Every structure is written in structure tokens, then in C-alpha cells.
Amino acid sequence: MAVTVADVASRAGVSTASVSRALSGADGVSDAVRERVIAVAEALGYRPNTVARSLRTTRTQTIGLILPDVVNSFFGELAWAIEEAAHQYGYSVILCNANEEAERQDAYLELMLARRVDGLLLTPVLGESSALQAAARQGVPMVLVDRAVPKMTVPVVRADGRRAISRLVDHLVDLGHERIAVITGPRGTLTGRERLAAFRTAMRARSLDLPRELVRFGNFQADSGRRAATGLLDLDEPPTAVFAIDNLMALGALQEMRRRGLRIGSDIAVSGFDDPPWFQLLDPPLTTVSQPVGRMGALALEMLMEAIGGGRPESHLLDCELVVRASCGEPAEP
């Protein structure tokens, strides 16, 4: 039913080889033939079948993107930055939401491999993943984003929050806070551990204590932020400032504080991580550690292109930025 190279060839009175060459822009065809073929293809409404092409060339011009939680605006933004960059390179992206479940991630990984994607971009979920190890061992071009996996040699692009977190602690301390709590990610995650460690280091640098009860472990989702805030606020001596290490846990914590009638910025200082557009719309606007999401996405894609081309891209660590707004007690902008 659909028009094929054969149709174009017979109508143009040439071989399918010439049609293929003419249409692909390869040389080895006379201008006369090329023009005729192009005209005929146009007239017939020929649309190359990329499935057939892929079978022949073993390239699909498609990459797989597996993200752990797309409700999290950080990953939402990341997905679109990647999609945009991919199209720039002539690649399409198939995307999947692992929902922080290892089995789901692995199932999608298998699916991507069966679909013969040219490369894989993923933010691995917590836990062992045999599929991931296998794919890496097979040499599937792959780049990790935002999360590294302990003993894997796969290149990864991540953001380093240390500098910004240290500046955040300075900011809080300068505003008079000493009892500062942190809501971090699961113990098993590098992201959670690193940000917690950075926070702890920064506190120590200011000679401040970080007692056990002020460290709460969430799971990067809003509900856990709510629960963590509950625990903190119910303390005999609650913190005067709270730092949540992702935007969803910050959101949950804020909801709980609001529910209790606390005024952010005066009754309690709050700072988040990531910088979704609505952070600045909150009252007061939220002070936060912002990751360069767009650059991470674009860079991840470039690295993947390099890997697909047979190279061995290096890992990258980008710097985060402290965005000071009013939620820790600063005067709001006019």
C-alpha cells in the first residue's frame, strides 16, 4: 500500500540502487537521474520506511530514555532538555518511567535493547540491576544522568551540590540559624549521601552540631517530605531551619508547615533543591540549590553521541548554584 523504493525506481526507469543513492544524497548518481528520482519520489508521495533502513544499517536513530520518576519536575525538565537535544542530532527518543522500581527499569531496558536503540540514557533506580550490568558489559552505548552506580564504569553526568550547599549553610548561619535540619534521600543513594555529607561538612565548618534527630531520610517524593517535617516539628526542640534535598520533599515539607499555620521565612526557614518555576511564586519565594538541568541534559546527549560514535566520553560534574530568595528570612525583593 505504501510507496516503496521499487515503485519510485520503476516509475523513474532506474534501479532501486539509484533511487536509494539519489535520495540519500550519496554520490555515484548523475544529476539527471537524481533530479528525476527526486521528482518522482515527490510526485508519488514516497516516504522512506525507516524500519527497513534500520534493519539494513543496524542504526535506528533512536535513543532510549529511562527516568525514575517523572512527577518530579527535575526529571520532567531533564526529559525535555534531552528530547530537544536529541532531535537536534536527528535522533528520536523513546521514553519510559521506571517509577523508582528496579523491575520496571529492567523490563524497559530489555525493551529498549530489543528495539535496538542506538544508545541509552538513564538515571538508575536504587538497587541491583542485572539488566543494567548486562547492557553495560555488552557495550551498549550508555550514559548515566544524575545518579552514578557504584562499581560501574559507565560515564555519568551529575551536578555537584557541595559548593552551593556550603554557601547555603553560610547563608543560614549568617541569618542566625543554628538548629538546622536536613531532609535527605534514601541511605542507599549516592545523591542522598553526597548532599547529606556536603551539608554535614558545611555545618562542621561553621562549628555547628548536626544531631541525629535533625537528619531525616525521605525517598525523594512529596509524601516523605511531609512525614519528615512532621517528625521534625514534633520534636521537643524543633529546628529553626529545614533544608530538603529535592523539590518534591521540599514541597511536602512546605505543605505540612502550612497545614500547621507556620509562616515560612519568619516562623521557620526553609530551603529546597532544584528550581521549578513555581519556587519563586511561593510566599515567600523559596531559597534553593539549583541544578543546571538544561546543561545536564544537553551534555548527557552529547556524551551519548560520542559513545555511539565509538568514543569513550568522560564523566562530567557540573556545579550547582545557590539561589537566595526570601524563605530563610531575607527581605523579599521589591
Next chain:
Amino acid sequence: MAVTVADVASRAGVSTASVSRALSGADGVSDAVRERVIAVAEALGYRPNTVARSLRTTRTQTIGLILPDVVNSFFGELAWAIEEAAHQYGYSVILCNANEEAERQDAYLELMLARRVDGLLLTPVLGESSALQAAARQGVPMVLVDRAVPKMTVPVVRADGRRAISRLVDHLVDLGHERIAVITGPRGTLTGRERLAAFRTAMRARSLDLPRELVRFGNFQADSGRRAATGLLDLDEPPTAVFAIDNLMALGALQEMRRRGLRIGSDIAVSGFDDPPWFQLLDPPLTTVSQPVGRMGALALEMLMEAIGGGRPESHLLDCELVVRASCGEPAEP
């Protein structure tokens, strides 16, 4: 390099036909052969090449999703609802962001067709689209989401805001507002026209005037909301309430109001459209007309499955809900 059916066949001592049958679960193979083939496939790490399968079966188990603006959280949420539903049906989704540009939409459409997606889900951008018309004429299974195209017979799933908008106007009027402004979408869009018309009808039902200067046309993006708010607030007699018909324009309007130091809910009433998670986090939480995004996505996918199966799914119009919070002057919940 990768393991193929032929490899499995020779190792199992059967034909490729038997391998295919055994692995696909088709009948026409003895249990003995089936078991042997499965074991061998497993041992060899055989992963079927879906590209080859697709070429043969002319089914790709892939759908294309073209959205106009993924920064808009409505479409972000929609994308993920669709992705989720698609995977339930064993389909993968290739997604593209048309960025509200007709040429980009058409380029992606061509790409999807070349990739031989089994079906297409899209929210058409404003303006003529020959590619869209052509695809529809060719009978490509297709379902429109959120936006209909005037003379096209393609099935569409949309949300009807009329009832909720009428309730919103009642709500505002009951709170004493009479000078109510609306920030609507581009004149050319059905969405914009419909919501404006519904608003106008509701105002008339309450015997209220809607003077020209209180109707502002944006483009569904935050900046235009900001500009519209500027125009409204600069009026000699500014409105006491503003209704923005999408979440981004509401966001922009709120930013401008905040910039001017207006207190939402007391100095000015604001209501939005859609219901991203952070609407309830604003101070005060935003009253809004909420669309059933998840249901729209799931339904769109079901309709597309029907179309792919050769059916002619009917269009659907879902109802919106008015979510009353405090941004129009109601007391906040405890």
C-alpha cells in the same frame, strides 16, 4: 554479533520457523521442541530484534506523541499519563515537542510516519497543517487530545470547562466581585474561544458586564499572562478578580501581581485553570478549574488502540471540576 533466530535454530537443531513459533507462543510446535528452543534461547541470551519483526509484520508497537508545549505542566502530566497507559498495552511512545510551531509539528509528523508508528496522538498547534490533513486522509490511526481541528473528522478527547467556569463565576459573584477580567488564549484556538465564551455566558447569566478592556488575549505561556496582568492592573479601573484560562498564564499573572505587592485573595482575586501540585502550595492556595488530565490521557490511548484495531472511536468530552481554595477570598482551610 547479536544472537539471531538462526543461531538459536541451529543450536537447538530445528528450523527458524520452529524457533519463531516456539518463542512467540504460537501453537504448531511440540512441547519438546518448545522447551528446547526456550532453553537454548535463554542460554544464548537471545533477544528478538523488533526492527526485523516490525518490517515483517508492519507493526511497530510504537505510537507517536506530539505535544505543543511541554513546559506547560498540563501537557507534562498528560504525556506521562499517556506513556503509562501505552506501556500497559505493550506500546512504546516516541515523543516530540512541537513548541507551538506548525512547521515543527509537521516535521515531527513526517518523522513519525517514516518511523511507521502504529498510531498518532497529538494536540495540534494553531494554524494550518498540510501534514496533519495528509495523515488523516491516508487513514493513519490518530486521536487528537485537548484541541480539535475545525473541519477534521479525527476523533478527539477534550475537557469541557463550561459547567466549572459557570460555577467559578457564581463563586466570584457570591464573594462580591463584579469587575472580573479574563486572560484567555489566542483568538484562533478553540480552547481559548470556548473558555472565553463559557465565561461570557456565565457572566451574562449573572447580569454582569464584560467590557472589552477586561478581556485579554495571551498565548498560553507565562509571559503573556504577565503582560495581560500588567495591562489589567494599569487600567483606570482595574478588575477586582482575574481568571486565567491556563496554568502558565495564571503563573505569569501571579508573578506580576506579586511584583506589585498585591495580596492575592484580599487585594485581588485570582483563579486559574489546570491544577498542578503547586497551586495548592501558593499563599493563598489557588482556586482553579481542574481538568481530568489522567483520564484524558488514558482515554486518548484507549481510543487510539481502538483506531489501530480498525475501529472508529467516538470523540469524548470530559467534565472539569471547580476546585475552590482561598485565592478568591475564601477563608483558607485550617
Next chain:
DNA sequence: CTGAAAGCGCTTACAG
């Protein structure tokens, strides 16, 4: 420059 032919890895009538 041009074409005949092989082959990418599957699935599926067609025989037996």
C-alpha cells in the same frame, strides 16, 4: 555512473 543481487532478522503461508 548504473544495476543485479545479496542480505539485514524476522514471520508466515505453503507443503509435507
Next chain:
DNA sequence: CTGAAAGCGCTTACAG
């Protein structure tokens, strides 16, 4: 139940 063979629509050595 089983297999030999054709064919999906391309691209690309290989000859000429």
C-alpha cells in the same frame, strides 16, 4: 508437528 522458502523495504559491496 516441522521445515524450506519467500518476502517485508531498504542499502551496499560487487561488477561492469
